[in-house]
Amino acid sequence: MTFFEGIQQFFTALFKFMPKFLPGVGNTLLLSVLSILLGTVIGLFAVMLRLSKKKPLVMISNFYITIIRGTPLLLQLYFIFFGLPDMGIMIDRFPSAVLGLAIHSGAYISEIFRGSIESIDYGQREAAKALGMTNFQAMKRIILPQAFKRSVPALGNQFIISIKDSSLASVITITETILLARQFAAATFNVFPIYTLAGAYYLLITLGLSKVLNKVELRLKVNER
Amino acid sequence: MIQIRNLHKYFGELEVLKGVDVNIEEGEVVCIIGASGSGKSTLLRCLNFLETKDKGEIYVDGKLIEKKCRQDVIDLRKKVGMVFQRFNLFPHMTVIQNVMEGPITVRKMPKEEAQELAMELLAKVGLEDKKDQYPAMLSGGQQQRVAIARTLAMQPKVVLFDEPTSALDPELVGEVLTVMKELAKEGMTMAVVTHEMGFAKEVSDRVIFLHEGVITEEGTPEDIFEHPKNERLQGFLSKILV
Numbered sequence: 001m002t003f004f005e006g007i008q009q010f011f012t013a014l015f016k017f018m019p020k021f022l023p024g025v026g027n028t029l030l031l032s033v034l035s036i037l038l039g040t041v042i043g044l045f046a047v048m049l050r051l052s053k054k055k056p057l058v059m060i061s062n063f064y065i066t067i068i069r070g071t072p073l074l075l076q077l078y079f080i081f082f083g084l085p086d087m088g089i090m091i092d093r094f095p096s097a098v099l100g101l102a103i104h105s106g107a108y109i110s111e112i113f114r115g116s117i118e119s120i121d122y123g124q125r126e127a128a129k130a131l132g133m134t135n136f137q138a139m140k141r142i143i144l145p146q147a148f149k150r151s152v153p154a155l156g157n158q159f160i161i162s163i164k165d166s167s168l169a170s171v172i173t174i175t176e177t178i179l180l181a182r183q184f185a186a187a188t189f190n191v192f193p194i195y196t197l198a199g200a201y202y203l204l205i206t207l208g209l210s211k212v213l214n215k216v217e218l219r220l221k222v223n224e225r
Numbered sequence: 226m227i228q229i230r231n232l233h234k235y236f237g238e239l240e241v242l243k244g245v246d247v248n249i250e251e252g253e254v255v256c257i258i259g260a261s262g263s264g265k266s267t268l269l270r271c272l273n274f275l276e277t278k279d280k281g282e283i284y285v286d287g288k289l290i291e292k293k294c295r296q297d298v299i300d301l302r303k304k305v306g307m308v309f310q311r312f313n314l315f316p317h318m319t320v321i322q323n324v325m326e327g328p329i330t331v332r333k334m335p336k337e338e339a340q341e342l343a344m345e346l347l348a349k350v351g352l353e354d355k356k357d358q359y360p361a362m363l364s365g366g367q368q369q370r371v372a373i374a375r376t377l378a379m380q381p382k383v384v385l386f387d388e389p390t391s392a393l394d395p396e397l398v399g400e401v402l403t404v405m406k407e408l409a410k411e412g413m414t415m416a417v418v419t420h421e422m423g424f425a426k427e428v429s430d431r432v433i434f435l436h437e438g439v440i441t442e443e444g445t446p447e448d449i450f451e452h453p454k455n456e457r458l459q460g461f462l463s464k465i466l467v
Contacts, residue, residue: 126275127313127372131327131379132303134295141330145317223317223359 013193017184024180025201031094031166031176032205035101036159042102043109048139050114061110068107074168076100081172097169105162112158116151117143149220156213160206167202177201226251226414227272227305227383232281234267234438241267243438244281249383254415256425256446259435260461265418266310268435269385272416273305274298303331306381310388312368314360320371321347321356327379339378346374350404366397370404377408384408386417422465426450434458 001009049061068076077100080091091099120143128138170179181198185191227249234242241264249255257265270276272283274292283290285304290297314323324343328334334342347353350370360368369389376384386405390398402424409415409428419425425432425446432449434442434457442448442455453459 121313123309123311123313124315127309127315129275130273130302130307130309131375132299132331134299137330141326142315146315149317223319224361 009190010193010196013188013190014197017190017194017197020184021177021180021197021201024175024177025205027174027176028163028166028201029205031097031101031169031174032159032163034098035105035166036162038098038102039105039109039162040155042106043113046106046110047113047117050110051117065107065110068104073100073104073165074171076104077168077172093172093174097166097172097174101162101166101169104165105158108158108161109155112151112154113147115154116147119150120146152213152217152220156210159209159213163205163209164202226286227416228282228284229268229272230282230284232268232271232283233279234264234271234276235279241438242271242278245435245438245440247433247440249414249416251382251414252412253431254409254413254417254429255431255433256429257416257418257433257435258420258422258425258449258461263435264438265435266387269307269387269416269418272385273302273307275307303379304382306376306379306384308369308372308376308384308386308389310391312360312365312372312392314368314372314375316360319357319359320352320363323360323371324375324378327375331379342378343374346377347371349377349407350374351400364397365393366400369393369401373401373404373408383414383416386415386419388418388420390419390421420465422450422462434461436461 046061046064049057050065052058077097080100081093081096084091124142124146125138128142133141166176167178169176170182173179177198181194184194188194227247229245229247232242232245232247233240245264245268247255247268257268259265267276271278274290277292285301288297290301292298315326318326321340321343324346325336325339328339328342329336344353344356347356350373352367352370352374355363355367355371360371363371373384373389389405390401393401398421402421405415405417405424406428417424417429427446429446432444432446433440434449434455436455436457442453442458449458450462453462
């Protein structure tokens with residue numbers, strides 16, 4: 001096979017498989033969006049426990065973060081999908097994947113939130129309290145809106161990691177981009193174009209997300225000089 | 226209106242307030258002066274529980290307030306406003322939103338009413354035209370005037386000023402003091418920690434000199450500035466009034 005023929009074959013395969021990937025890409029997107037949203041909620045919850053200054057709650061939060069950050073995501077997914085049924089807890093494939101990814105990213109997101117919440121000038125909390133706000137009101141009205149803005153760059157990072165991490169869901173047989181790529185490659189041996197395509201789709205998704213995050217950041221900057 | 230009895234406050238080993246007694250009567254302007262580290266700001270901050278006192282009693286309108294009783298502390302803070310040295314405006318809100326925040330979130334005032342009140346107060350501090358700007362776009366003096374309006378929006382009975390002009394450029398001090406004098410004239414009860422001796426002389430009904438956590442001398446501005454008895458006070462004044 002000459003080099004020219006190789007190129008030709010590459011593009012033929014590329015166009016052939018491009019549409020075939022769409023269901024997988026759809027699943028990757030769905031998995032990412034759901035796990036990011038749920039992960040953010042979990043992260044917010046974990047950081048509230050952490051900052052509650054109540055010892056048992058702080059310990060729960062620390063325990064969660066230590067375990068999740070200290071073990072591989074792959075193991076966590078195995079644990080939820082293959083391990084928990086042993087304990088009589090059966091969760092379907094897709095919810096297992098979403099849950100696993102969300103619990104995983106939640107630990108990192110809670111630390112991102114903690115960093116940005118603790119970076120807010122203490123005077124802000126004092127001013128809120130001096131107005132007669134409760135801790136909850138001060139957090140909701142004054143601290144979190146400012147902290148959220150500061151967390152956007154790091155949060156964006158974590159979201160992009162989450163998108164790529166969703167590929168691990170293939171091990172519990174979720175038909176997402178990577179699983180499809182492996183199946184197509186095994187069936188046709190057209191490895192090079194198929195993996196190129198898979199990579200291109202991931203790049204497309206992460207680039208799109210970066211664009212959105214840039215917009216969000218710009219919009220949040222209206223109150224700066 | 227406010228009685229402080231035998232107030233003690235420690236920071237670790239350091240005793241910052243060593244048994245302070247203060248009365249603040251309705252309509253009175255009390256200035257608290259003293260060298261840095263004398264405990265002036267701490268005294269003020271203990272008063273609305275931004276610092277927790279270690280010993281002593283604080284009565285507001287005859288009611289003993291304790292930190293354990295959170296609702297009491299919150300009710301106290303609604304009555305006792307505070308203006309900070311570093312303004313502490315909320316940077317993510319416009320000027321008018323800053324002023325409306327207390328009434329809406331804490332007092333549950335309807336939005337239209339809060340807006341009206343806020344405009345009224347911004348007019349009073351001379352900043353109606355800045356209402357839609359963000360704090361970062363204002364000068365220090367303007368920010369502090371907004372902070373005063375924000376405090377007044379809670380319709381407090383007493384306003385505590387914690388060195389309100391110390392973070393300002395010299396040429397901006399005047400505009401803030403003017404607003405404060407206006408307030409004093411209207412009969413607002415005020416406790417002011419300040420290094421502005423001119424203001425203390427002119428506006429206050431009573432001056433308290435704090436030295437190393439103890440009230441060393443207390444009296445009318447005339448007593449304090451013209452006939453200081455205590456050696457420490459004499460020393461302090463000679464350093465300040467050069």
